[in-house]
Amino acid sequence: MAGLPAWQHTPSGVVFRAVPGGTFRMGLSEEELAAVRAIDRNGGTEDSLDSFFAGAGDAQPVREVRVEPFLIARHPLTVTQVRHWLPEYEDDYADADSGAAHLEDDLDDLLEALPFRLPSEAEWEYAARAGTTTLTFRGDGKPGADQLVDDFGDEQRIAAAENAFGLAGMGSSNELCADVWISGFTGAPSDARPRTGDGPRTARGGAADLYPWQGCDEWLLLLAATRYEQPEFTSVRPVAPLPRG
Template sequence: MWAEEMVAGRPAWRHVASGVVFREVPGGTFRMGLSEAELEAVRAIERAGGVEDTIESFLAGAGDAQPVREVRVEPFLIARHPLTVAQVRHWLPDYEDDYADADSTVARLEDDLDDLLEALPFRLPSEAEWEYAARAGTTTLTFRGDGKPGEVDLLDDFADEQRTAATENAFGLAAIGSASEVCADAWIPGFAGAPADARPRPGDSPRTVRGGAADLYPWQGCDEWLLLLSAVRYEHTQFTAVRPVANR
């Protein structure tokens, strides 16, 4: 089922049947959520003239990713990047994607999402697992630091291996924050009462989504870069990408 190999100079595990490449994320603890230091970093970008439109709505919604708390995460495997159209078709041969024009492009699922999740031999990441993997040991706005991320950080098509490798974080994960990636947790505003481990929070509401900056490309100057931030979260409403998780 699995083949261990080197991908972009790092160990990886390929799911042989589908070709999906997974990275192993080590266990550990981290501070999950949007910290006051990160909020100050966003305000600093605004003061420096780096905000095109307004960040008022972002700041008003900061409580949805607070309070910051320490979370314990067990080791897990997560896909190097969101599933592509070709990879989704391994499980859903009749899958069609109105948003992608190449097999190597991220699949954005709407009505097919539940069918894919039922067919996958994997699971969705919890929010804690996703953010832990995205941060890759950092405490800054993105894994690159507190500077304003730009369109160079976006990646939607993984045909170019050199370009894909250039977007990897310290855990070897590519395109973090680019696509709207669905998590296992139900949408619950804020982290009050959330568990101290990486279990997903259940509920009847739509799932939580992370990332999504590339889904708004070409950027129209509405501060879409905020969707690249590690702590940003919102309620699932439309098409989403899937970055599956497996336990070793």
């Protein structure tokens, strides 16, 4: 948001925001489930939400998590920014070089070249919520396509889309997290460490990757608590430690 401090990685142009430390309730709460049911009752859904409610356990039980301060990119890496590390990178999904990059075969190469790390799931959700406890940082209303931001060439539009931490587009692109995919949070740590292991990682967001929406309630991907197994392609929003001094 205007006036919030920012740190720029000058060679690549990636802008980072500082996220303050704190504690939050991570996961899909009963209050959020009730808000989705209210949207459904009021005719705001296009299809049956049976699968959504059946899969709610993937984001439960809700628990309190402690998060240390960190820097996170203001938005996912764009095609142009990825080319700083991978000059030959081509993107079959992005409409413009200022759009969020969608990594497939180049993903491992990018992660190896980046001087930054992936966010843990806890860091991602904490950043997405930005101090709120609602479906999205905008509240418990049904989020619409007007909430999507996956092209970051328009500074005015980016600024208007930021949450209280100064972050834009969280929930728009599917963003890779450091955690290995595990269904549910039983036994998960009470701090923001990622859960590690073999297998695919966890992704968050992705509503813009399915746009134009086909009436299958793609807006659910904008919810702060929505999580799923790493898909075919993914975007990257890197994290860095706070600068010293």
